[in-house]
Every structure is written in C-alpha cells, then in structure tokens.
Amino acid sequence: MASLGERLRHRKTEVFERALGDAVMDGPAGEAELVAALSDLPLSRHVSVIAVLGDAQGSAGPQALRHVLTAEGMSRDVRCAAALALAKRCGPAASADLAQALSVRDSVLKRYAMVGLAGAGDDSAWDQAFVRLKQILRRSGPPPGLRVQHLSAQSQVVSAICYLGRHLDGAGGVRSVRLIGEVRGHWDRLGAAEQAWLTEIWPGCLPDGPPAVDVLPPESRRLESWIRDLLFGPAH
Helix, strand or coil: CCHHHHHHHCCCCCHHHHHHHHHHHHHHHHHHHHHHHCCCHHHHHHHHHHHHHHCCCCCCHHHHHHHHHHCCCHHHHHHHHHHHHHHHHHHHHHHHHHHHHCCCHHHHHHHHHHHHHHHHCCHHHHHHHHHHHHHHHHHCCCCCCCCHHHHHCCCCHHHHHHHHHHCCCCCCCHHHHHHHHHHHHCHCCCHHHHHHHHHHHHHHCCCCCHHHHCCCCCHHHHHHHHHHHCCCCCCC
C-alpha cells in the first residue's frame, strides 16, 4: 500500500481526499505529512490541506497556518482557509493573529478573520472588531439576498456582533452602550434577515428597546454556537 505522503500527492482526487482524512486520524505524524505536502502539492489542493490542518493534531500545524495567514504571495482563498483553520485549531490563542488580519486591505480575509473571532476569540480584539463593524455599517445599504438560515456565512454584521456581543461588560457597561448605540444608529443599514436575527437573539438592542444602560448583553454561549455549529465542523 502506498504511504500517506504518496497518497497525499496522488494525481487522483479521490485518493488525495481519502488521504486527507487518514492524515487527521494519524495524529502528529499525519499532521507532519500535511505540512510537508504544502511544499510540493499543486496550488489547487492547498486550500483542502489548510482546511484539514484545522482538525489535525500535532505541533507543526499552528505554525504552518500562521505562516500561510501572514506570508506575502499567498492566495486569498488559502489565507481565508488558514484564518478559519487557525481559529478552530487554536481557539482563543489565535485571537492576536485574527485581530492582525482585521487590519489588512482584503475585505474577504477580514470577513473570515471576524468569523474566527466570533467562534473562538477572546476579548483582546474587541476594539479592532468594533472599528470593523463601524466600517461595515457605513455601507450604502443592506446587501441583497441575505437569508436568516445562512447569516453565519453571509453576514459580516452578524459575525461581528457575535464576537462583540460575547465580550460585553454587562448592562450599562461601556462596551455594551457603544455596541447598542452603533446598532440602533444604523438600523436602516441592516438587511431584513439581519434585523430579524437581532430581534430574536438580542431584542433589547432594537431601536425601540429600553435605554441602552438597562439592556442586558445577549447570551454569550448562544452567539458562539451560532457561528461554531455551522462553520467550525470537521473539514473532511
């Protein structure tokens, strides 16, 4: 039988895809093979390998993902995959990396970084994420085609609020009041699906809600699961 490394480099897609799953099951040795394969696999397969590194085990994966996320010349798809894989793999320890990604010029990478923070980040990126939410809400109007069941993947507002709302400082806290004020002040920039989501998950923040200082934060675990249940599952 061919070795794992040989199967990861096999020209047949079905052999390659089975090898990805085997690499995850093979623990640190399998992870080392995944990292090594990145140096000579076709670029078209890099996203798949990066995504699977989010599920692997060992010491080499996080460093490889951080390199991909920050290195010059990497494609957008690969860097976005690295942002999500790093969040899955490292949890709160990925927060600084994801916060740094919020400062890049690529708006798509910023979206993935925010999703990673929403699902796994600690509160250290709160100010950067709030600035990003303000940028998003300065858009000309709500994006078309948003559906409530797909908001975790479609809406930048939802992922930002999931992150920011997980790390508020209680009713009347500075963060809480700032976030409620931003949402209420730009309610007309939200799509109908985004408004419906907020009405269901955090009704106190609506424009007709009580004074901002009296509004309780949304349930943190519920916000986290909104992102994680749909986007943090196994890649393979």
